[in-house]
Amino acid sequence: MVNYVMIPKFCEMTGYTDRAVRSKIYEGVWVEGIHYRRSSDRHIFINLTEFEKWVEGQSYASQASSQGKAA
Numbered sequence: 001m002v003n004y005v006m007i008p009k010f011c012e013m014t015g016y017t018d019r020a021v022r023s024k025i026y027e028g029v030w031v032e033g034i035h036y037r038r039s040s041d042r043h044i045f046i047n048l049t050e051f052e053k054w055v056e057g058q059s060y061a062s063q064a065s066s067q068g069k070a071a
Contacts, residue, residue: 004037004045014051021046030054 005013007021024030025044032038035050 003049004047007044007046010046010048010051 007018010016010021011018025032025036030036030046030051034047035054036044036046038044
């Protein structure tokens with residue numbers, strides 16, 4: 001199974017818009033290194049396993065707080 005997909009494929013799979021994905025990243029709803037990563041060429045890859053955990057309501061408050069971001 002593929003664990004990371006780029007934003008266009010993620011949008012195709014989930015129904016989220018590109019704008020919605022980028023908003024979650026920009027606003028800190030999704031945490032870099034957990035929910036997504038940037039490749040060396042700066043493309044964003046979404047972690048599907050962590051996305052599923054986020055959908056299921058698992059909290060990342062302690063991790064986000066330690067990085068100075070709101071969960």
